Amino acid sequence: MAEKTKTILSVRNLTKQYPSGVKALKGISLDVKEGEFLVVIGLSGSGKSTFLKCINKLIDATSGEILFYDDQSSNNANAVIDICKVNAVSGVKKIRQKIGMIFQHFNLVPRHSVLSNVLMGKLATTSTLNSLLGHFSDSDRAEAQKYLDLVGIGDKAHIRADQLSGGQQQRVAIARALTQNPKVLLADEPVASLDPATCHVVMDYLKKVNQELGITVVCNLHFLSLVRQYATRVVALKDGQLVFEGSPEEITPEWFEKIYGAGAQQVHIN
Amino acid sequence: MSYKFKQLLFDGLSFVFVAMTAYMWILNPTPEEQIEKMFFYFQMFLGLYVVGIGISYYLSHLGFVTLGSKLFEPAYKKKDHKVVRWYKTFSGWQFLIVLTVLFIVGLIKTKFSVYELLNIDGFQGVIRLFNEITSPNLALLPKAILNIFETIFMAFMATVLAIPFAFVLSFVSAKNVMTGKVGYPIYLLTRTTFNIMRSIEAVLWAIIFSVWVGIGPFAGMLALMIHSIASLAKQYSEMVESVSDGPIEGVMSCGANRLQTVWYGIVPQVILPYVSFTVYRWDINVRMATIVGFVGGGGIGTLLIQYQGQAMWPEVGTIIMVIAIVVWLMDQASAYIREALK
Numbered sequence: 001m002a003e004k005t006k007t008i009l010s011v012r013n014l015t016k017q018y019p020s021g022v023k024a025l026k027g028i029s030l031d032v033k034e035g036e037f038l039v040v041i042g043l044s045g046s047g048k049s050t051f052l053k054c055i056n057k058l059i060d061a062t063s064g065e066i067l068f069y070d071d072q073s074s075n076n077a078n079a080v081i082d083i084c085k086v087n088a089v090s091g092v093k094k095i096r097q098k099i100g101m102i103f104q105h106f107n108l109v110p111r112h113s114v115l116s117n118v119l120m121g122k123l124a125t126t127s128t129l130n131s132l133l134g135h136f137s138d139s140d141r142a143e144a145q146k147y148l149d150l151v152g153i154g155d156k157a158h159i160r161a162d163q164l165s166g167g168q169q170q171r172v173a174i175a176r177a178l179t180q181n182p183k184v185l186l187a188d189e190p191v192a193s194l195d196p197a198t199c200h201v202v203m204d205y206l207k208k209v210n211q212e213l214g215i216t217v218v219c220n221l222h223f224l225s226l227v228r229q230y231a232t233r234v235v236a237l238k239d240g241q242l243v244f245e246g247s248p249e250e251i252t253p254e255w256f257e258k259i260y261g262a263g264a265q266q267v268h269i270n
Numbered sequence: 271m272s273y274k275f276k277q278l279l280f281d282g283l284s285f286v287f288v289a290m291t292a293y294m295w296i297l298n299p300t301p302e303e304q305i306e307k308m309f310f311y312f313q314m315f316l317g318l319y320v321v322g323i324g325i326s327y328y329l330s331h332l333g334f335v336t337l338g339s340k341l342f343e344p345a346y347k348k349k350d351h352k353v354v355r356w357y358k359t360f361s362g363w364q365f366l367i368v369l370t371v372l373f374i375v376g377l378i379k380t381k382f383s384v385y386e387l388l389n390i391d392g393f394q395g396v397i398r399l400f401n402e403i404t405s406p407n408l409a410l411l412p413k414a415i416l417n418i419f420e421t422i423f424m425a426f427m428a429t430v431l432a433i434p435f436a437f438v439l440s441f442v443s444a445k446n447v448m449t450g451k452v453g454y455p456i457y458l459l460t461r462t463t464f465n466i467m468r469s470i471e472a473v474l475w476a477i478i479f480s481v482w483v484g485i486g487p488f489a490g491m492l493a494l495m496i497h498s499i500a501s502l503a504k505q506y507s508e509m510v511e512s513v514s515d516g517p518i519e520g521v522m523s524c525g526a527n528r529l530q531t532v533w534y535g536i537v538p539q540v541i542l543p544y545v546s547f548t549v550y551r552w553d554i555n556v557r558m559a560t561i562v563g564f565v566g567g568g569g570i571g572t573l574l575i576q577y578q579g580q581a582m583w584p585e586v587g588t589i590i591m592v593i594a595i596v597v598w599l600m601d602q603a604s605a606y607i608r609e610a611l612k
Binding site: 056058089092093094095096097100101103105106107108109110111112120121122123124128131132173176177180 | 516517519520521522523524525526527528529530533534535538539541
């Protein structure tokens with residue numbers, strides 16, 4: 001179990017100020033351990049989304065550092081990357097390849113087939129010309145199909161992505177991220193636009209990915225009941241600051257009130 | 271404060287317009303005098319403009335809401351105003367006066383004449399013309415049909431050849447693709463170029479190309495192509511700018527480069543509107559090809575202008591009939607296709 005205590009992402013004093021002047025993150029510091037299922041909670045606008053998008057550079061942080069311990073087995077000094085300092089196109093590509101992401105609104109390409117969407121996970125390792133022509137290698141295709149089978153929709157490979165239900169689309173998005181062979185999977189409100197029943201299906205697949213493939217998951221969530229069920233560790237953001245760090249059981253009603261504000265009510269999903 | 275600036279420019283212009291119209295009306299100079307004294311009028315225009323800006327500034331200082339401020343003020347200021355009937359507001363009267371003066375000047379400038387419109391001689395001329403046109407000379411029909419095919423294919427080739435250029439240029443001229451220090455200037459440059467290209471009418475391009483490649487359908491086709499590239503690229507790029515960010519974000523998160531992001535994130539979202547615009551452009555080009563033919567661009571337009579020049583109205587009638595049928599058919603067909611693509 002010693003493996004599990006290794007740090008994979010180390011965030012220090014991360015701040016983000018948008019051009020409009022809004023300070024979304026005001027100095028976040030936290031460590032993400034390898035193999036954990038870390039859940040980030042907090043109100044809308046607390047900076048959860050910004051935090052995740054800073055990690056895979058969909059948003060550039062204003063200051064601070066995010067150390068990514070890429071390959072711990074080697075003693076290569078290059079194995080530690082400060083994500084915030086990477087600006088070159090190739091560097092960003094490398095980071096995104098190793099840190100997959102799924103989104104609240106799935107962000108699939110609607111007119112393409114499910115398989116084609118999953119193959120997009122291989123864009124980073126396919127030459128531009130081949131990818132524009134839609135030529136992916138047979139091994140890539142086999143891998144894409146394998147991950148589609150893993151999330152239980154292998155039979156839907158040739159259906160258009162926008163013909164699927166919300167939960168199925170999110171599973172395609174998971175398969176797409178897995179095809180990248182990532183070390184970390186970021187999940188930005190993965191179930192916020194799904195109905196309660198589908199919600200659990202998607203969360204169960206995330207859990208499976210975490211436990212069976214050993215991929216570290218950092219997940220933003222709204223519902224505390226889901227947090228208790230899936231998280232191995234929880235952090236809470238409030239107004240861009242870290243206000244709580246601990247195990248799911250430690251979120252007492254007092255803490256709940258602190259994080260969500262007085263008068264907030266817990267909503268349960270069963 | 272930029273809204274204040276716009277307000278002053280607008281109010282100043284409305285003042286200078288009314289004031290100079292009044293001046294002209296009182297002195298009533300002949301056109302020759304007007305041409306001769308144009309520089310003086312220009313100086314007067316600038317002087318009165320400054321006065322107008324001053325008046326607007328003073329009025330809003332006194333608390334009046336001028337038309338300029340009503341138009342340009344931001345939403346948070348609008349909230350503060352009570353609802354008042356228009357005739358009790360300054361801006362309402364300003365609007366009415368400016369509109370009235372505009373209309374009167376318009377009547378004078380277009381030499382609007384009810385007498386000419388109801389003149390019986392002129393009216394009989396029209397009836398004679400109409401009678402001849404509506405008894406078409408069908409002997410010309412085969413020739414007209416042959417020429418309309420030339421026009422249709424001019425329009426078709428112009429559209430097809432414009433597609434690859436417009437497709438590539440549409441991404442180069444989309445604000446959301448061309449970001450950053452390098453991208454934004456390119457965006458501004460391409461957009462400005464398109465606007466200039468579109469502001470030059472296809473007829474003018476036809477004149478240019480008829481000198482270059484000689485009179486005929488090739489010149490007309492090239493003229494339509496240039497115009498189509500600019501128009502399609504602008505319409506395409508507006509589609510690119512209105513795509514949803516989700517798929518783009520999704521593709522980017524996979525580590526795709528810029529070209530891959532455009533191909534997988536944007537193109538699938540815009541391809542249907544593109545086809546729809548293109549079909550419509552062909553339809554428009556058929557109509558424009560006729561006009562382009564008037565100035566030597568070939569096709570049915572050239573035929574029409576030949577017979578019109580000789581006042582051979584029955585032949586003109588035949589040609590108009592053929593054009594009308596084809597334009598109507600193209601219009602219907604393109605409408606059906608665009609409907610089906612939705």
